[in-house]
Amino acid sequence: MTDSRKDNALAFTRHDHADCQQHLLQTAQQLCAKRSVRLTPRRLQVLEILLRSHQPMGAYEVLQAMNDIEHNIAPPIVYRALDFLQQQGLVHRIESQNAFIACIHPGHHTTAQFLICAKCHRVAELDDQQLPAMQLAQDLGFKAEHAVVEINGLCAACRE
Amino acid sequence: MTDSRKDNALAFTRHDHADCQQHLLQTAQQLCAKRSVRLTPRRLQVLEILLRSHQPMGAYEVLQAMNDIEHNIAPPIVYRALDFLQQQGLVHRIESQNAFIACIHPGHHTTAQFLICAKCHRVAELDDQQLPAMQLAQDLGFKAEHAVVEINGLCAACRE
DNA sequence: GTCATAATGTTATTTTATAACATTTCCGCT
DNA sequence: AGCGGAAATGTTATAAAATAACATTATGAC
Numbered sequence: 324m325t326d327s328r329k330d331n332a333l334a335f336t337r338h339d340h341a342d343c344q345q346h347l348l349q350t351a352q353q354l355c356a357k358r359s360v361r362l363t364p365r366r367l368q369v370l371e372i373l374l375r376s377h378q379p380m381g382a383y384e385v386l387q388a389m390n391d392i393e394h395n396i397a398p399p400i401v402y403r404a405l406d407f408l409q410q411q412g413l414v415h416r417i418e419s420q421n422a423f424i425a426c427i428h429p430g431h432h433t434t435a436q437f438l439i440c441a442k443c444h445r446v447a448e449l450d451d452q453q454l455p456a457m458q459l460a461q462d463l464g465f466k467a468e469h470a471v472v473e474i475n476g477l478c479a480a481c482r483e
Numbered sequence: 484m485t486d487s488r489k490d491n492a493l494a495f496t497r498h499d500h501a502d503c504q505q506h507l508l509q510t511a512q513q514l515c516a517k518r519s520v521r522l523t524p525r526r527l528q529v530l531e532i533l534l535r536s537h538q539p540m541g542a543y544e545v546l547q548a549m550n551d552i553e554h555n556i557a558p559p560i561v562y563r564a565l566d567f568l569q570q571q572g573l574v575h576r577i578e579s580q581n582a583f584i585a586c587i588h589p590g591h592h593t594t595a596q597f598l599i600c601a602k603c604h605r606v607a608e609l610d611d612q613q614l615p616a617m618q619l620a621q622d623l624g625f626k627a628e629h630a631v632v633e634i635n636g637l638c639a640a641c642r643e
Numbered sequence: 644g645t646c647a648t649a650a651t652g653t654t655a656t657t658t659t660a661t662a663a664c665a666t667t668t669c670c671g672c673t
Numbered sequence: 674a675g676c677g678g679a680a681a682t683g684t685t686a687t688a689a690a691a692t693a694a695c696a697t698t699a700t701g702a703c
Contacts, residue, residue: 399683438625449616452616455612460598463495463598470635471631475627523699541690559653650700653694666683669679
């Protein structure tokens with residue numbers, strides 16, 4: 324198995340989550356600084372909440388997490404932060420679940436592809452996979468902008 | 484360009500829609516008969532509505548179309564028919580749009596892949612494309628059940 | 644025909660997302 | 674420092690999408 328495949332497997336294995344959280348937060352800060360966009364406290368808060376989760380979270384779950392600390396947070400606050408984070412490629416939307424997950428490869432602008440476990444609800448983000456449909460799209464004169472690839476099934480641990 | 488590629492291009496070209504509607508309805512009837520499942524009037528009605536559309540329709544749009552004929556149709560009626568049609572592979576859900584579209588290759592149980600034009604909102608359904616992420620999934624011990632592939636962009640006609 | 648099951652109909656509610664507008668914060672500029 | 678416009682956040686209300694729970698009707702096996 325190649326290195327990239329090992330890396331891809333990470334999301335379904337135990338590892339030091341606190342470490343990767345810290346690292347990803349730092350990367351996010353750097354990326355936003357480089358792009359001269361503002362990773363404000365609110366946006367950072369939402370990103371942190373998503374990073375703490377091993378699973379995609381619904382917008383209202385994020386909202387709930389925010390309300391646990393500070394009351395009366397309203398939906399637009401969450402949705403706006405999520406919009407920003409998505410634009411910056413720091414968060415992905417899982418379309419088939421109306422949910423959001425922190426990106427584990429921020430900065431890589433390739434199309435994300437996900438393996439979603441129906442049992443434990445963990446998600447593995449695959450990086451840099453080819454998508455033959457892209458080539459076909461181009462042959463048909465279709466200009467692809469954004470691809471959604473979500474594979475639902477059972478992860479190795481949950482198959483037993 | 485191979486035959487299958489020509490076929491894939493169909494959704495973005497003009498053709499005799501009435502004919503393909505009829506043909507697909509017939510195929511649906513046959514499939515359901517073979518499987519001993521009931522394509523009831525309600526389910527048929529929903530399928531017909533979707534077949535008439537060149538674009539994915541939201542559940543409430545379908546509902547609206549039904550209410551134009553008969554009043555007081557409630558959402559569960561539509562959702563249940565859509566559920567059935569999806570189970571039978573006669574209708575696909577476009578996850579990134581919370582919308583539904585009639586399948587143009589019913590009976591082929593491969594994972595559907597879509598090219599979605601952001602301007603004209605037409606959708607091309609690609610058949611039988613490989614998905615390398617599937618192989619990777621398998622290598623990771625992940626058992627894939629259902630894949631969502633939706634490529635958003637601009638179709639040839641709308642690029643001009 | 645009777646009965647169990649499947650399908651449909653009905654009412655109410657939940658979940659997800661956005662519109663519209665008010666207020667505050669940030670940042671370049673003088 | 675202070676002004677002014679833009680960006681971000683806060684607030685209120687509502688729209689859009691989906692489902693829960695239960696009542697009624699149709700279907701097909703016996």
